[in-house]
Amino acid sequence: GENVEQHPSTLSVQEGDSAVIKCTYSDSASNYFPWYKQELGKGPQLIIDIRSNVGEKKDQRIAVTLNKTAKHFSLHITETQPEDSAVYFCAASYGGSQGNLIFGKGTKLSVKP
Amino acid sequence: SAVISQKPSRDICQRGTSLTIQCQVDSQVTMMFWYRQQPGQSLTLIATANQGSEATYESGFVIDKFPISRPNLTFSTLTVSNMSPEDSSIYLCSVEDSLDTEAFFGQGTRLTVV
Numbered sequence: 001g002e003n004v005e006q007h008p009s010t011l012s013v014q015e016g017d018s019a020v021i022k023c024t025y026s027d028s029a030s031n032y033f034p035w036y037k038q039e040l041g042k043g044p045q046l047i048i049d050i051r052s053n054v055g056e057k058k059d060q061r062i063a064v065t066l067n068k069t070a071k072h073f074s075l076h077i078t079e080t081q082p083e084d085s086a087v088y089f090c091a092a093s094y095g096g097s098q099g100n101l102i103f104g105k106g107t108k109l110s111v112k113p
Numbered sequence: 114s115a116v117i118s119q120k121p122s123r124d125i126c127q128r129g130t131s132l133t134i135q136c137q138v139d140s141q142v143t144m145m146f147w148y149r150q151q152p153g154q155s156l157t158l159i160a161t162a163n164q165g166s167e168a169t170y171e172s173g174f175v176i177d178k179f180p181i182s183r184p185n186l187t188f189s190t191l192t193v194s195n196m197s198p199e200d201s202s203i204y205l206c207s208v209e210d211s212l213d214t215e216a217f218f219g220q221g222t223r224l225t226v227v
Contacts, residue, residue, distance in 0.1 A: 044218045046114070097144060097161070097209065098144075099145075099146045099207055099208065101216060
């Protein structure tokens with residue numbers, strides 16, 4: 001069945017450094033790739049997304065890249081801050097709907113001041 | 114973005130009982146989804162709640178265990194039936210926005226079954 005692999009499972013960086021989280025997906029029909037940030041005790045918050053007709057998207061300190069040929073997409077956070085510390089999930093759509101999502105296992109990001 | 118309200122935010126329930134979780138959206142949406150997040154794990158889609166028709170369940174989830182209602186375009190409920198400790202999870206409601214371009218989540222319902 002469809003699958004999304006996410007790496008690394010944990011990531012620790014110094015404040016101001018960059019953080020990169022990588023995901024691969026298996027369903028070639030996937031066309032929507034959101035990233036969510038989940039803080040303790042809260043629901044996932046959509047932080048950025050990208051569609052299959054775009055290779056890169058940026059929003060301030062956050063960027064996402066997509067390589068559809070390789071079925072690979074990545075989240076880049078620059079100038080990290082302690083408040084970026086959270087669990088980040090990548091996801092890929094299937095079945096033709098943005099809401100039908102397969103999630104990666106998550107990356108726990110810790111930003112040390 | 115859509116504003117999603119879930120009730121209750123958390124509950125502790127006895128095994129064998131059932132709990133109904135409500136999801137209210139501040140705007141009409143076509144698609145509503147229910148996810149489960151087991152402790153320390155990722156999210157798994159339970160079912161798609163369709164307005165005016167039966168919910169569509171993913172592999173491993175059945176209507177008898179997780180009955181779903183979708184009476185209108187802004188509201189849905191998920192019932193966790195005949196609960197066991199293995200049902201202890203966070204249950205999350207998700208919607209596509211009105212333009213069907215993004216998927217948003219509620220804050221979730223943290224369920225503990227004892």
